[in-house]
Amino acid sequence: xxxxxxYNLLTVALLLTVTLxxxxxxxxxASAYIQRIVVGLGISIILVVSLNLSNGFTGVFSLGHVGFxxxxxxxxxxxxxxxxxxRVNLPDLPGWLANVELSFLPATLIGAVLAMTVAxxxxxxxxxxxxxxxxxxxxxxLVIVQVVLVNWAxxxxxxxxxxxxxxxxxxxxxxxxxxxxxYAIWRLVNSSYGRRMMAIRDNEIAAQxxxxxxxxxxxxxxxxxxxxxxxxxxxxxxxxxxFSPKAFYFVETFSIITMLVLGGSGSVSGSxxxxxxxxxxxxxxxxxxxxxSIASFHIPPMYGASQILIAIVFIVVIIFWPKGLLxxxxxxxxxxxxxxxxxxxxxxxx
Amino acid sequence: xxxFENVHVYYGQVHALKGITGEVHEGELVAILGAxxxxxxxxxxxxxxxxxxxxxxxxxxxxxLTQASPYNIVQLGVIQCPEGRHIFGGLTVLxxxxxxxxxxxxxxxxxxxxxxxxxxxPVLGERAGQTGATLSGGEQQMLAIGRSLMSRPRLLxxxxxxxxxxxxIVQTIFDVIRKLHEQGVTILLVEQNARKALQVADRCYLMExxxxxxxxxxxxxxxxxxxxxxxxxx
Amino acid sequence: xxxxxxxxQQAINAISIGSLYALMAIGLAMVFGILRLINFAHGDLIMVxxxxxxxxxxxxxxxxxxxxxxxxxxxxxxxxxxRIAYRPIRGAPDVAMLLTSFAVTILLENxxxxxxxxxxxxxxxxxxxxxxxxxxxxxxxxxxxxxIVVAFALLxxxxxxxxxxxxxxxxxxxxxxxxAARLVGINVNAVIAYAFAIGSMLAGVVGILWSIxxxxxxxxxxxxxVLKAFVASVIGGLGSLPGAxxxxxxxxxxxxxxxGLLPASLSPFRDGFVFAALIILLLFRPNGxxxxxxxxxx
Numbered sequence: 001x002x003x004x005x006x007y008n009l010l011t012v013a014l015l016l017t018v019t020l021x022x023x024x025x026x027x028x029x030a031s032a033y034i035q036r037i038v039v040g041l042g043i044s045i046i047l048v049v050s051l052n053l054s055n056g057f058t059g060v061f062s063l064g065h066v067g068f069x070x071x072x073x074x075x076x077x078x079x080x081x082x083x084x085x086x087r088v089n090l091p092d093l094p095g096w097l098a099n100v101e102l103s104f105l106p107a108t109l110i111g112a113v114l115a116m117t118v119a120x121x122x123x124x125x126x127x128x129x130x131x132x133x134x135x136x137x138x139x140x141x142l143v144i145v146q147v148v149l150v151n152w153a154x155x156x157x158x159x160x161x162x163x164x165x166x167x168x169x170x171x172x173x174x175x176x177x178x179x180x181x182x183y184a185i186w187r188l189v190n191s192s193y194g195r196r197m198m199a200i201r202d203n204e205i206a207a208q209x210x211x212x213x214x215x216x217x218x219x220x221x222x223x224x225x226x227x228x229x230x231x232x233x234x235x236x237x238x239x240x241x242x243f244s245p246k247a248f249y250f251v252e253t254f255s256i257i258t259m260l261v262l263g264g265s266g267s268v269s270g271s272x273x274x275x276x277x278x279x280x281x282x283x284x285x286x287x288x289x290x291x292x293s294i295a296s297f298h299i300p301p302m303y304g305a306s307q308i309l310i311a312i313v314f315i316v317v318i319i320f321w322p323k324g325l326l327x328x329x330x331x332x333x334x335x336x337x338x339x340x341x342x343x344x345x346x347x348x349x350x
Numbered sequence: 351x352x353x354f355e356n357v358h359v360y361y362g363q364v365h366a367l368k369g370i371t372g373e374v375h376e377g378e379l380v381a382i383l384g385a386x387x388x389x390x391x392x393x394x395x396x397x398x399x400x401x402x403x404x405x406x407x408x409x410x411x412x413x414x415l416t417q418a419s420p421y422n423i424v425q426l427g428v429i430q431c432p433e434g435r436h437i438f439g440g441l442t443v444l445x446x447x448x449x450x451x452x453x454x455x456x457x458x459x460x461x462x463x464x465x466x467x468x469x470x471x472p473v474l475g476e477r478a479g480q481t482g483a484t485l486s487g488g489e490q491q492m493l494a495i496g497r498s499l500m501s502r503p504r505l506l507x508x509x510x511x512x513x514x515x516x517x518x519i520v521q522t523i524f525d526v527i528r529k530l531h532e533q534g535v536t537i538l539l540v541e542q543n544a545r546k547a548l549q550v551a552d553r554c555y556l557m558e559x560x561x562x563x564x565x566x567x568x569x570x571x572x573x574x575x576x577x578x579x580x581x582x583x584x
Numbered sequence: 585x586x587x588x589x590x591x592x593q594q595a596i597n598a599i600s601i602g603s604l605y606a607l608m609a610i611g612l613a614m615v616f617g618i619l620r621l622i623n624f625a626h627g628d629l630i631m632v633x634x635x636x637x638x639x640x641x642x643x644x645x646x647x648x649x650x651x652x653x654x655x656x657x658x659x660x661x662x663x664x665x666x667r668i669a670y671r672p673i674r675g676a677p678d679v680a681m682l683l684t685s686f687a688v689t690i691l692l693e694n695x696x697x698x699x700x701x702x703x704x705x706x707x708x709x710x711x712x713x714x715x716x717x718x719x720x721x722x723x724x725x726x727x728x729x730x731x732i733v734v735a736f737a738l739l740x741x742x743x744x745x746x747x748x749x750x751x752x753x754x755x756x757x758x759x760x761x762x763x764a765a766r767l768v769g770i771n772v773n774a775v776i777a778y779a780f781a782i783g784s785m786l787a788g789v790v791g792i793l794w795s796i797x798x799x800x801x802x803x804x805x806x807x808x809x810v811l812k813a814f815v816a817s818v819i820g821g822l823g824s825l826p827g828a829x830x831x832x833x834x835x836x837x838x839x840x841x842x843x844g845l846l847p848a849s850l851s852p853f854r855d856g857f858v859f860a861a862l863i864i865l866l867l868f869r870p871n872g873x874x875x876x877x878x879x880x881x882x
Binding site: 128129131147261311319 | 616620622669672673676677678679680682683684686687688690691694695698807811814815818822852853855856859860862863864866867870871
Binding site for chain 3: 398400420421424425429430432436437438439440441445448449450452453497501
């Protein structure tokens with residue numbers, strides 16, 4: 001056990017060093033374009049890892065998580081919007097809200113707690129459902145959120161663009177949250193709570209017979225996952241600076257799910273791998289959409305082609321690697337450490 | 351009629367059948383005995399083409415079944431009545447029986463066969479319009495066997511027909527099995543209830559964790575200490 | 585107009601819309617019953633059929649022929665979808681199949697954007713179908729009458745199909761117990777193809793009726809219908825054919841009722857209320873109205 005703890009410490013140290021190093025490099029030496037991609041990647045990682053907590057680890061297949069992202073984004077943005085802009089853009093805000101202007105962290109946290117509360121409420125009704133019923137019900141949640149966003153114009157400006165959001169999101173904010181999220185979810189998954197969740201996912205009836213409270217475990221996972229998803233929403237809102245309800249609907253949902261499926265649901269490191277892969281692929285394809293010239297052969301611009309290709313990638317992955325690239329295993333550095341620090345031979349065997 | 355040649359079957363990573371070799375001659379009633387997990391059902395599923403044989407051959411009357419699809423195997427007259435009944439709960443008794451005849455070419459005989467099946471199991475005739483789900487366990491088992499008979503099987507494979515049923519019903523079912531055997535239907539019977547199986551069988555194979563550990567005629571096996579252990583243990 | 589006449593008017597409206605939802609939901613239910621696949625891309629079959637009809641109309645065909653061609657195109661599209669995207673993943677966990685259907689949806693929608701335009705195109709329907717008939721104070725759109733009659737005819741034919749024909753009974757058998765169906769000798773591939781073909785054909789028909797109703801078509805037109813078809817299926821109990829029909833009409837009635845009952849300030853939220861009603865229903869009947877209330881038995 002001692003050895004394993006040492007290895008774990010080394011792994012954490014390695015990951016932190018690499019991440020910090022990468023961030024410093026990006027901040028100092030990379031172009032603005034690359035910086036934006038790295039920020040976007042961080043947000044995607046938070047979204048996928050959180051979604052995995054619900055879908056992959058507890059088997060609650062939520063199609064509505066982007067709804068929590070929207071709650072986080074809109075709540076935080078409404079709270080951080082400068083007072084002057086509030087008067088202009090949101091003239092019908094209720095009095096107590098119209099006079100509030102918060103800084104980034106409190107606004108984000110409030111949005112996240114709000115999302116978590118909503119998750120608790122709908123979770124209570126959804127957690128008894130299984131399989132396709134959960135999927136359709138959470139999709140219903142997504143639609144309800146969309147309908148509310150589009151119609152509660154006094155709060156959200158309805159379907160018009162919500163703009164003027166202060167540009168608070170930096171590389172460091174995002175990746176700070178990434179580290180926090182990954183750490184929190186890793187700890188949760190590897191705790192006794194996590195083991196209970198996975199037992200439920202694998203065999204609900206057996207788990208119940210062992211006395212595990214299915215509903216309670218699922219709700220905890222659902223709420224934690226909603227919390228971090230909302231945080232990602234807030235980060236995104238303060239990055240993109242203007243958005244509308246359409247950004248929190250079907251396309252976004254599919255994008256996150258593709259990353260999840262590619263990396264492997266049930267694996268935290270898989271989610272990260274999936275997010276990286278799809279982010280890079282999307283960028284490459286999006287550039288190609290503008291048309292490529294290879295010698296004298298010109299491929300004309302095909303907007304929307306990147307979506308088609310990603311959909312094809314998805315179908316291919318599901319057919320050939322149904323468990324994703326990592327399945328439910330994690331990347332372990334144990335072999336690396338045991339190479340570098342070979343265990344001492346013990347006399348007489350273990 | 352049916353021959354297994356060193357058949358190996360895998361359930362994903364699990365090596366479920368480890369080189370099964372054996373045969374069933376025309377007109378015989380052969381029983382496969384063994385505890386849970388021995389591979390008995392797996393054997394029947396590989397004959398039916400539901401599970402794929404990785405290596406080895408299953409030969410039925412000179413035809414290699416190992417690559418054939420399930421509905422072609424049924425067309426040849428190799429019919430399985432699976433463990434756990436598996437009747438169509440939402441369909442009526444009559445519709446269930448009709449489903450047994452989907453692969454038959456001689457449609458005109460179907461009505462006659464329905465009458466015949468109902469003469470073997472009168473309760474089915476009484477409940478012809480009821481849905482399968484409303485039948486009792488024993489009645490469902492009779493329906494399952496009746497449905498298999500509707501296919502006019504040349505080789506009938508029964509998987510645990512007595513499972514979970516009251517002794518009286520078990521007796522009825524085994525009486526029908528004996529009657530079919532007397533009429534010349536070749537039967538491959540998988541059973542945990544070794545006593546009842548040995549009463550009707552000609553020969554037996556005893557399986558344990560994917561292999562055949564013992565085989566022989568019923569006379570040879572009576573008094574065999576393995577079987578004794580199996581009676582008391584299994 | 586008396587309140588009785590108003591009621592009849594609304595009832596016809598509800599039944600007409602409900603018919604469309606019911607036909608859509610049946611297509612979903614047939615496939616779900618056998619494969620446990622929630623085919624999101626079912627909605628895009630509406631889109632495919634409508635665009636095909638538009639193209640045939642543009643080629644000079646009379647409306648009825650073009651509509652027929654559109655339905656045929658939907659059917660073929662559905663069969664191709666099954667063969668290429670769904671057959672290779674048969675046996676995969678339910679969520680994998682659901683997600684694959686999402687992927688197919690995105691593929692089809694974006695392909696439509698590339699080939700046609702993202703902007704909506706008008707859908708020219710013959711005058712008779714756009715007219716309304718007067719019965720005293722009642723104004724009944726002829727489209728509503730057509731929808732109800734067509735739905736009725738299709739539902740009757742389908743009922744006969746699944747209870748009297750061998751293929752139909754095989755389909756029901758396959759959705760009850762796929763293993764037993766295979767052991768009995770049912771050619772499951774063929775049965776699944778039938779299910780997709782029938783469902784896609786129904787989607788094609790709904791597509792034409794829907795396009796006439798709305799008056800224009802666009803690549804995303806299938807999204808709301810399939811969502812509604814889902815809700816209808818879930819209301820009635822996923823996988824159950826009578827449930828799908830029941831759910832479709834319940835949903836139609838619910839929508840019209842809410843439209844009438846909600847105060848004007850809340851009426852844009854109508855779809856939200858429909859989904860909220862769905863979630864509440866699932867609280868009490870987790871398997872839909874006609875779904876079993878039993879918890880899963882071991």
